[in-house]
Amino acid sequence: MAVQPLKDQNIAVIGGGLGGLCAALCFARRGASVTVYEQAPSFEEVGAGIQVASNGLRVLRALGLDPSSAFQGEGTTLHDHLGRRVAVLPNSSSREVRLFHRPELLGLLEAGCQDAGVRLELGAKITPEDAPEADLFVAADGVKSAFRAHVAPDLAAPEFSGQAAWRALVRPPKPITRGGVSVYMGPGAHVVVYPIQQGELINVVVGEDTAERAAEGWQQEVSQADMAARLSAFGGPVGELIGRAEKVHLWGLFNHKLPPRWSEGNVVLLGDAAHAMLPYMAQGACMAFEDAWALAASWEKYDDPDAALGAYESLRVPRVARVMKAVRANATRFHHSNAVARVIGHTGLRAVSTLAPGLIARQFDWLYNYDVTKV
Numbered sequence: 001m002a003v004q005p006l007k008d009q010n011i012a013v014i015g016g017g018l019g020g021l022c023a024a025l026c027f028a029r030r031g032a033s034v035t036v037y038e039q040a041p042s043f044e045e046v047g048a049g050i051q052v053a054s055n056g057l058r059v060l061r062a063l064g065l066d067p068s069s070a071f072q073g074e075g076t077t078l079h080d081h082l083g084r085r086v087a088v089l090p091n092s093s094s095r096e097v098r099l100f101h102r103p104e105l106l107g108l109l110e111a112g113c114q115d116a117g118v119r120l121e122l123g124a125k126i127t128p129e130d131a132p133e134a135d136l137f138v139a140a141d142g143v144k145s146a147f148r149a150h151v152a153p154d155l156a157a158p159e160f161s162g163q164a165a166w167r168a169l170v171r172p173p174k175p176i177t178r179g180g181v182s183v184y185m186g187p188g189a190h191v192v193v194y195p196i197q198q199g200e201l202i203n204v205v206v207g208e209d210t211a212e213r214a215a216e217g218w219q220q221e222v223s224q225a226d227m228a229a230r231l232s233a234f235g236g237p238v239g240e241l242i243g244r245a246e247k248v249h250l251w252g253l254f255n256h257k258l259p260p261r262w263s264e265g266n267v268v269l270l271g272d273a274a275h276a277m278l279p280y281m282a283q284g285a286c287m288a289f290e291d292a293w294a295l296a297a298s299w300e301k302y303d304d305p306d307a308a309l310g311a312y313e314s315l316r317v318p319r320v321a322r323v324m325k326a327v328r329a330n331a332t333r334f335h336h337s338n339a340v341a342r343v344i345g346h347t348g349l350r351a352v353s354t355l356a357p358g359l360i361a362r363q364f365d366w367l368y369n370y371d372v373t374k375v
């Protein structure tokens with residue numbers, strides 16, 4: 001992007017996570033003067049995997065970033081909890097997924113920001129009361145956003161969903177050279193497995209129904225034995241993988257309502273600050289990347305800030321709401337606790353996958369084929 005349509009604009013981005021750094025780069029590539037304020041002493045992501053699907057990859061590539069160092073996933077395969085194949089969701093020319101180690105993805109965005117001249121202020125915790133001067137504040141301060149309460153003070157507090165996510169990394173006996181995402185669907189839980197870091201590591205994420213309320217965030221380390229006990233019904237490769245997991249962390253999953261508005265004055269919400277969602281479509285960060293592009297494009301298009309922020313919200317709310325609806329459907333599909341419902345559900349999926357290969361995957365074309373950089 002050689003043109004500098006936003007060269008007179010000062011943009012402050014609060015939060016240097018995946019959404020904040022992507023937003024910073026979207027504005028900087030349009031010529032804006034951008035500062036990212038991150039409360040942590042360094043840019044940090046947890047040592048876990050993250051899937052970035054085609055709709056998110058389009059944003060990264062449009063920003064001049066090259067995701068090819070990440071593991072190229074070969075589609076998604078659904079299994080039952082004993083490891084028997086239920087359905088295959090293949091990749092296609094417009095559907096791709098890259099499997100990143102999170103620090104690798106954050107590093108890619110950070111390098112892009114450095115290259116584009118973004119100022120990066122670390123150890124800088126900003127509150128709505130002491131925000132520095134800027135034309136626009138992009139609040140990308142994550143799931144526990146302080147700016148969300150400023151923008152939408154009447155928003156109901158998030159509620160514990162009755163589910164938790166466990167994550168662990170496992171080192172395979174030898175590096176994996178080919179593969180994709182495997183999902184194992186069992187009673188009250190599902191397990192997602194995929195290779196990262198040139199196949200040197202396997203990322204394992206478990207979504208589990210639980211009455212035990214856990215905190216929202218990865219701070220809680222739990223024992224490998226606990227995770228193994230909870231997944232004792234799982235056979236196939238899952239049991240073996242869990243047995244080799246070293247550190248296990250737990251994240252309590254909360255239902256967040258979408259705020260009735262995404263901006264107040266010159267403060268606008270982006271990423272998890274606007275729409276934290278359950279991880280069952282692996283789309284939270286992809287939605288943040290789409291937000292980032294859409295916001296910078298609207299800010300460039302409209303002279304009037306209210307019109308720009310209104311256009312951003314109008315574009316993003318229906319899209320994010322549709323993804324959140326698909327997430328809820330997956331929560332049911334993946335976690336049939338009732339054995340009869342599970343067998344019926346899996347039999348149906350297996351039949352459709354066999355009789356009409358590609359049909360299940362095509363149901364999500366609206367999600368993966370979307371290109372926010374062309375809207």
Ligand SMILES: Cc1cc2nc3c(=O)[nH]c(=O)nc-3n(C[C@H](O)[C@H](O)[C@H](O)COP(=O)(O)OP(=O)(O)OC[C@H]3O[C@@H](n4cnc5c(N)ncnc54)[C@H](O)[C@@H]3O)c2cc1C
Pocket residue numbers: 014015016017018019020037038039040049050051052124125126127140141142143145146165167205251270271272273279282283284285286287288
């Ligand atoms: C189990 C699990 C699996 C997931 N898997 C996927 C996946 O495969 N694919 C996918 O697309 N998404 C996935 N997600 C979702 C994804 O991780 C999030 O949507 C994404 O990381 C959100 O990025 P963010 O920048 O909005 O927020 P965050 O990453 O939380 O970043 C917020 C940043 O703001 C900083 N901050 C907070 N307050 C302040 C302040 N007052 N001042 C300054 N800085 C501040 C924080 O320190 C932090 O660095 C998953 C989520 C979970 C829980």
